[in-house]
Amino acid sequence: MTTGAAVMSCRDVSVRYGASVALHDMSLDMHRGEMIGVLGANGAGKSTFVNALAGWSRGAAAVSGEISLLGRSIARVKPHVRFRSGVALVSEGKNVFGRVSVSDHFRLIRIPAPEDTRFRVTADEIFELFPRLAERRSHLGGQLSGGERQMLALACALLSCPRVLLLDEPSIGLAPMIVTELLQTVRRLVDRGLPVLLVEQNAEAALKVVDRVVLLETGRKVLEGGREVAGDSRIQDAYLGKRKE
Numbered sequence: 001m002t003t004g005a006a007v008m009s010c011r012d013v014s015v016r017y018g019a020s021v022a023l024h025d026m027s028l029d030m031h032r033g034e035m036i037g038v039l040g041a042n043g044a045g046k047s048t049f050v051n052a053l054a055g056w057s058r059g060a061a062a063v064s065g066e067i068s069l070l071g072r073s074i075a076r077v078k079p080h081v082r083f084r085s086g087v088a089l090v091s092e093g094k095n096v097f098g099r100v101s102v103s104d105h106f107r108l109i110r111i112p113a114p115e116d117t118r119f120r121v122t123a124d125e126i127f128e129l130f131p132r133l134a135e136r137r138s139h140l141g142g143q144l145s146g147g148e149r150q151m152l153a154l155a156c157a158l159l160s161c162p163r164v165l166l167l168d169e170p171s172i173g174l175a176p177m178i179v180t181e182l183l184q185t186v187r188r189l190v191d192r193g194l195p196v197l198l199v200e201q202n203a204e205a206a207l208k209v210v211d212r213v214v215l216l217e218t219g220r221k222v223l224e225g226g227r228e229v230a231g232d233s234r235i236q237d238a239y240l241g242k243r244k245e
């Protein structure tokens, strides 16, 4: 259930790489207890969007528009400062160090002071959420499977006490059962209040857990709505394999 004012918002966010515009005038509000799915084909601008929210880009991106966290503008704030303020981005398990053990990953996270009102998960809770990580706590990041690396990246983001979690394609390369488990774990965190923006190619898996969906086509939001948008022909045709030839 969503409550209160938006935790994170963006208004008219556009991203250009040189002369080409990868994202056009994107606006969105994220509330407590809400999970929003961002769907779209390859190259639709999904990663560009979440990266812009977190302050990252893979090249020389020019980002315009307004981005705010708890009502304060962060549009011109550096990515590491956005992270410290509570904007956690997890991109395809890339946030894992190959030569650092699972337990030492957790020790590396700077945990905000207890008086700071943020979403908190302890290391013990992490091991309850991800029993696999508990079994592999002494393994190095490089020794983990793709799914375990995703779990570790997500665990580290959670330990940092995020105000909002941005997940870029967590299902990539994972077996369907692991995807279901991972998304259900994320859903439980959302139900405890954490707002989550989930970029997913796997629309079927995403639609089972999200509250709201945004569909991007060539950098533009072309559809936004509740789970009922699963019935929209644009989603049925392109993402749920129900295209009629």
Ligand SMILES: Nc1ncnc2c1ncn2[C@@H]1O[C@H](COP(=O)(O)OP(=O)(O)OP(=O)(O)O)[C@@H](O)[C@H]1O
Binding pocket: 017, 022, 040, 041, 042, 043, 044, 045, 046, 047, 048, 049, 058, 059, 060, 201
């Ligand atoms: N560093 C860059 N320089 C130039 N163009 C870029 C750069 N990064 C992305 N683009 C372009 O921006 C557009 C959106 O890319 P983006 O990675 O956001 O898409 P996506 O929806 O996440 O795709 P996918 O599902 O394949 O990951 C694409 O046309 C892509 O080629």
